[in-house]
Amino acid sequence: MNPYLPREAEIVERIQETPTVFTLRLRLTDGQPYGFEAGQFNMLYLHGVGEVPISIVAGGEADGLLTHTIRAVGRVTRGMMALRAGERIGLRGPFGRGWPLAAAEGREVVVVTGGLGCAPSVSIIHHILRHRERYGRLTILQGVKHADDLIWRTQYEAWSRQPEVRVLLVADVASPGWQGAVGRVTALFDRIELDAAHAIAMLCGPEGMMLASAAALEQLGLAAGDIYLSMERNMQCAVGHCGHCQFGARFVCRDGPVFAWPDIRDLLGVRGF
Amino acid sequence: MKHAAFLPRHALQILLDALSGEGYRVVGPRVRDGAILYEELRDVADLPAGWRDEQQPGQYRLERTDTQRSFAWAHGPQGIKPLVFRPRESLWRVHRSADGRMAFSASIPQDPPLAVIGARACDLAALELQDRHFLESIRDPSYAAHRAGLFIVAVHCTHPASTCFCVSTGDGPRAGKGFDLALSELDEGYLIEVGSERGAHIARMLPLQLSSDEQREQAEAEIAHAAALQTRQLPGTNLRDSLFANLDHPRWREVAERCLSCGNCTSVCPTCFCHAEQDLPSLDGQSAEHVRQWDSCFSEGHSTIHGIVIRAETGQRYRQWLTHKLGSWHDQYGRSGCVGCGRCITWCPVGIDLTEEARAICGPNGEGAT
Ligand code: SF4
Ligand code: SF4
Ligand code: FES
Numbered sequence: 001m002n003p004y005l006p007r008e009a010e011i012v013e014r015i016q017e018t019p020t021v022f023t024l025r026l027r028l029t030d031g032q033p034y035g036f037e038a039g040q041f042n043m044l045y046l047h048g049v050g051e052v053p054i055s056i057v058a059g060g061e062a063d064g065l066l067t068h069t070i071r072a073v074g075r076v077t078r079g080m081m082a083l084r085a086g087e088r089i090g091l092r093g094p095f096g097r098g099w100p101l102a103a104a105e106g107r108e109v110v111v112v113t114g115g116l117g118c119a120p121s122v123s124i125i126h127h128i129l130r131h132r133e134r135y136g137r138l139t140i141l142q143g144v145k146h147a148d149d150l151i152w153r154t155q156y157e158a159w160s161r162q163p164e165v166r167v168l169l170v171a172d173v174a175s176p177g178w179q180g181a182v183g184r185v186t187a188l189f190d191r192i193e194l195d196a197a198h199a200i201a202m203l204c205g206p207e208g209m210m211l212a213s214a215a216a217l218e219q220l221g222l223a224a225g226d227i228y229l230s231m232e233r234n235m236q237c238a239v240g241h242c243g244h245c246q247f248g249a250r251f252v253c254r255d256g257p258v259f260a261w262p263d264i265r266d267l268l269g270v271r272g273f
Numbered sequence: 274m275k276h277a278a279f280l281p282r283h284a285l286q287i288l289l290d291a292l293s294g295e296g297y298r299v300v301g302p303r304v305r306d307g308a309i310l311y312e313e314l315r316d317v318a319d320l321p322a323g324w325r326d327e328q329q330p331g332q333y334r335l336e337r338t339d340t341q342r343s344f345a346w347a348h349g350p351q352g353i354k355p356l357v358f359r360p361r362e363s364l365w366r367v368h369r370s371a372d373g374r375m376a377f378s379a380s381i382p383q384d385p386p387l388a389v390i391g392a393r394a395c396d397l398a399a400l401e402l403q404d405r406h407f408l409e410s411i412r413d414p415s416y417a418a419h420r421a422g423l424f425i426v427a428v429h430c431t432h433p434a435s436t437c438f439c440v441s442t443g444d445g446p447r448a449g450k451g452f453d454l455a456l457s458e459l460d461e462g463y464l465i466e467v468g469s470e471r472g473a474h475i476a477r478m479l480p481l482q483l484s485s486d487e488q489r490e491q492a493e494a495e496i497a498h499a500a501a502l503q504t505r506q507l508p509g510t511n512l513r514d515s516l517f518a519n520l521d522h523p524r525w526r527e528v529a530e531r532c533l534s535c536g537n538c539t540s541v542c543p544t545c546f547c548h549a550e551q552d553l554p555s556l557d558g559q560s561a562e563h564v565r566q567w568d569s570c571f572s573e574g575h576s577t578i579h580g581i582v583i584r585a586e587t588g589q590r591y592r593q594w595l596t597h598k599l600g601s602w603h604d605q606y607g608r609s610g611c612v613g614c615g616r617c618i619t620w621c622p623v624g625i626d627l628t629e630e631a632r633a634i635c636g637p638n639g640e641g642a643t
Contacts, residue, residue, distance in 0.1 A: 002379045002414050004364045004563075029374075047369055048554030048561045073579050088375050090367065234578045236550045239411040242565070243547035244575060246597065248517075249604035254410065270520060272589030 003239045006045045006090030007032075012065055014085050017151040020072045022081050023057070025065040026091065034059065034066065038123035039098030039230060039258045043238050044068065044080065045090030052076045053235040053253070055119040056094060058126050066091075069119045069151070095238040096257050099124050100228060104200045108136040110192075112213045114143045114185055114205025120230045120257070121204045122155075129162060136199075139192055140167045143185030143209060146175065168192065185209055189216040196221030202258075204230040211269045214261050227261040229268075247273055277457070277464035277489060278481040285343075285463065286317045288426070288454075291478040292388040297424055300356065301390035302349070307335055309349035311356065311389060320391075321346060328434035328615070331624030344391055344458045347434035350620055352396030352543045353389050357419040358403055361566040364415065364550070368560045380562075382415055386422025392452065393430055394445030395437075395614040399543030401451055405606050406546050424471060427452035431495040433503055436615030438628060441506030444612040446499040457492035464492050505618075508632045509639025510609060513600040516635060520592065524633045529588035531623050536569035538617035538627075539594065544602075544610045549574065570594055591630075599631060 013025040028034055036042075036056050043051045052074065059066035072081040080089065101124070109128060113121040121140075128135045140159065160167035168188045169180030181187065186209075201217050203210045210229050217227055233245040233252040240254035248267045250256065267273045280288070292299050293315070301314035304321050314320070320343035327334045328347065338345065363380035370376070392400075407416040430439075430446035439445030448455050453472030457464040464484050467473045509515075539545045549568035554561040568575055570593045576583035584590045602610030611627070618626045631639070 002365075003411050004414070005379050006365075006367075006377050008375045008377070045367075045552075047367065047375065048552060048558060050552040050563075051550065086373070088369075088373055090375060090377060232578060233583075234574075234576055236548075237565075239413075241407060241411070241413055241546065241548070242550065243568070243570070244549075246601070248596075249601035266517070272584050272586070272592060 004092070004237070006043070006051075006092045009066070009089055009091040011083055011085050011087050011089065014083065017069065020081075021069065021151055022072070023067060023069045024080070024083075024089075025067050026089070027065055028091065029088070034094075036094035037098030038101055038127045039120050040094035040096050041238075041257065042066070042068065042091050042093030043095070043235075044070075044076075045092075046076045046079045046083075047089070049079050050076050051090070051236070053095075053238060055123065055230075055257075057119050057122050069122070093238070096253055097255065099127075099202055099230075099258050100200070100260075101127055104202075105134045106136065106198075108139070108195050108199040110139045110141065110194065110199055110201040110217070112141045112143075112185060112201060112203045112205070112210075112217075114209040115145075118204040118230075121202065124202055125159060129159070129165075132163070136195075137164045137166070138162075139194070140165070141170075141185055141188045141192070141213075142167070143170045143188075143205070144172070146171060146173045166192070184212070186212045186216050189213075189220060194220050194222075200226045200228070202228045202230075207268060214265070224262045224265070225260055228258055229261060229264065230258050231256050231264065277466050277484050277492070278476070279484040279488060280456075280463045280465050280479055280481055282341075282462040284480050287479055288475070289314065289317060289390070291475050292424060294478075295475065296385060297388035297422075298385045299388045299390065302344070302346075304335060308333060309335070309346060310351065311349075311353065311391070314390060317343070320344075325432060326434060328436045328619040329624070330436065330618050330626050331621055333619050342458050342460070344428045344456075345432050347430065347432055347437055348393055348396070348614065348616070350541045350616060352614070352616075353392050353400060353423075353425070354396070354403065354543045356387050356389060357400070357423060358407065358416055358546065358548075358567075359419070361564060362415050364563045364565055366560060366562050370559075379414065382418045386424065387419070388424035388426065390426045390428075392425050392427045392448070393614075394427065394448040395430075395439045395612040396543050397425070397427060397448050397451040398439075398442075398444035398612040399614070402544045402602075402606055402608075402610065402612075403546060424475075425452045425454075427455040427468075429455060429457050429492070429496050431458065431499045433499050434615060434619065436505065436618040436626075437503055437613065438505040438507065438615060439613035440500045440503045441510075442609060442611055442613035443510070447496050457495070459488060459491060464488060505615065505626075505628050507599070507609075507611065507613075507628050507639070508635050508637055511603055512609070512631055512635045512639050513603045515639055516596045516600040516631075519634050520596075522634050524630065525588040525592050528591050528625060528630055529586065531625055532587050532591050533622060534571045534587045534590055535622060536571040537620045537622060538625075539569035539571060540567060541616040541620045542598070543614060543616070544598070544612060545569070547575065570597070595627065595630060595634075598627070
């Protein structure tokens with residue numbers, strides 16, 4: 001197996017979520033099976049431009065399609081946004097270690113996300129809702145900069161109507177009609193009750209937000225080892241060779257992107273790492 | 274060296290020829306552009322006989338000596354790393370047909386296996402680390418292909434440079450393992466040790482003689498002398514804890530005022546593995562080649578994500594280099610990432626000496642008292 005060699009994937013469906021965020025639903029053309037864990041990522045390749053690491057939102061469902069939600073921020077992702085259904089890209093993966101969804105079975109799950117409705121966290125929610133009976137109460141805390149940034153707004157509404165699911169939204173800046181709270185995501189921790197001894201938390205978003213949330217969760221009584229975070233770094237090889245994703249001794253691509261809080265708390269928040 | 278045989282000086286050519294005869298492309302040290310580099314070597318007359326290297330922080334100069342020996346020097350800017358982890362290499366190609374379908378094909382190296390003459394102990398130690406990095410957890414196909422064919426003739430070091438400190442890292446000057454054949458150079462010829470089955474196969478083609486007690490003692494004494502000549506050392510073999518306890522040490526800012534962030538240190542370091550990937554489209558846009566080339570944690574792009582540079586400041590980059598090389602490497606590969614070759618000291622344009630920086634940050638015993 002050559003870990004660098006992409007496979008061909010056809011864009012079956014393309015959804016424009018916001019002016020800069022889009023979703024690609026992909027079919028691998030080689031017909032070979034593909035399995036992944038929530039929280040893992042693929043390297044997507046745009047012909048003649050290059051590769052980018054993108055978290056897997058969903059896949060392996062009835063239609064067998066892989067879903068990636070992508071923000072156009074660089075050459076590759078901007079180029080990908082211009083692609084249409086029927087066009088092809090390269091794909092290799094899955095890579096890395098995902099969320100501890102097996103360890104979370106039978107427990108209450110708290111998902112804390114920031115930014116644009118963080119894709120890695122959506123994979124957790126999909127998994128739990130698909131296997132609802134295996135998990136306890138699900139609390140989703142979502143913070144965004146600006147109320148208009150929230151994508152999947154209808155999804156959040158649908159999730160909040162599921163049994164034993166709470167969704168709390170907060171925006172730094174509200175806009176007319178915003179029904180969530182205003183402020184930082186950490187402000188929401190005062191508003192939730194939590195069975196800390198039986199809960200597990202999964203965090204994803206800007207590092208400052210994750211740091212503050214991990215500290216707040218510890219204060220609520222969660223064991224540090226029950227708090228998990230998804231990290232992002234420059235990634236080029238995805239297999240622990242190119243060195244770009246190093247975070248101290250850890251290779252984020254291979255040892256992460258999901259880490260237990262005690263494994264990264266030494267360097268998280270230290271500028272330059 | 275108990276079982277070493279003796280190879281007369283004039284018979285070294287037979288070794289080169291035997292290796293070529295077995296299908297190897299032989300590379301060895303040659304003087305090129307004022308430095309010693311490993312290049313194609315067909316004739317022993319092209320070895321750097323009568324040359325030695327004078328190395329100081331920020332300085333490398335070749336000088337004539339009156340010795341007839343061919344290996345009476347320390348090393349050049351590159352060891353054997355570029356032979357296996359190529360500075361630039363194709364990973365795969367893609368062709369897109371008119372209907373938009375894409376066909377990917379791996380670029381697996383096809384060039385003949387290499388035999389390298391004159392590998393140093395430090396470079397063999399570095400190679401062992403690179404093997405672990407590129408082969409152990411996930412196998413790198415290109416590295417694996419170059420590595421599988423590589424035949425190594427080590428030469429024990431007898432002329433360390435002033436910048437060398439392999440004794441303090443435990444990696445030299447004697448090449449202890451990882452070679453197919455190892456030579457000790459004497460005035461009249463070479464003592465030769467066999468390190469592998471392949472090495473034994475080649476050794477059987479050579480006109481070997483019995484070595485004398487005096488020759489073996491002489492060779493040992495020269496290696497011991499080389500060790501005794503070294504003056505530099507790291508302040509400890511494991512500086513991880515003290516480096517990470519001193520992430521705010523004022524020395525990082527101080528060294529940043531001298532450091533040019535040029536990346537010379539990482540490009541001469543035999544253990545650095547960082548590389549960047551790049552996609553090169555053909556002019557007609559129908560195909561593209563995906564290549565990788567050496568990168569450095571001193572480059573801006575190394576830590577850039579979504580347009581933000583995580584290590585924007587030189588001090589943060591120097592700290593990444595030192596905390597990785599002498600610190601995190603212990604967690605990643607069970608030992609320091611420094612094999613004491615001293616190249617980063619010699620080839621630093623402003624002569625920054627990592628042993629000195631480590632001492633300033635970790636204290637004289639590496640205890641990390643700030
Ligand atoms: S850090 Fe410097 S002395 Fe150590 S192996 Fe690398 S180049 Fe040689
Ligand atoms: S991070 Fe820096 S020191 Fe470490 S291997 Fe890469 S280039 Fe070398
Ligand atoms: S992305 Fe290359 S080492 Fe992690």
